[in-house]
Amino acid sequence: NAGVTQTPKFQVLKTGQSMTLQCAQDMNHEYMSWYRQDPGMGLRLIHYSVGAGITDQGEVPNGYNVSRSTTEDFPLRLLSAAPSQTSVYFCASCQVASGASSQFFGPGTRLTVL
């Protein structure tokens, strides 16, 4: 199993550009989520999904959009990039049936917005 994969690893955008961060998992996990990590802030939840077709907002959803059309994929879209969105983005997944919050994290995407 590849686990949770994220692409790209690095990205530089200009203010106002849009892009999609890709996330995929091959563990048949129902639950997937996106976090951003900033220095001194820990990780903060952006959006999450409990299954295909179901998404909801986390703590810091503004400026981001998500959809979940399959169990495996959970892309994160930046609609109009801003310098405040410079961060490291992590995708995570976990099994609902386990009843545990043992989430598996991907390797991250480092995004810089100029």
Place this chain on the structure above:
Amino acid sequence: QKEVEQDPGPLSVPEGAIVSLNCTYSNSAFQYFMWYRQYSRKGPELLMYTYSSGNKEDGRFTAQVDKSSKYISLFIRDSQPSDSATYLCAMSASGGTSYGKLTFGQGTILTVHP
């Protein structure tokens, strides 16, 4: 005030020392408590997981949860240079989709020197 507070350190100890890492929290709904380890430029990996109060031991690692004090700890015995990483505490509530919505501390940077 943040829901979860964690001393960011940095913490530097000699090899073989006992390390104590701590987090306090304010949300009494938190039921799941986790410690993640994050190596530089990598995604967080689950180290310890505890449900509700009590202790849990796994090799050199011991996690403690005191819900009455809203305080959790991670102890590392016989610390090794390979333990050098950022340690993040994380918590979530139970019920509905809350189990997957993790709230993280800021992370503590630990260096174990030979």
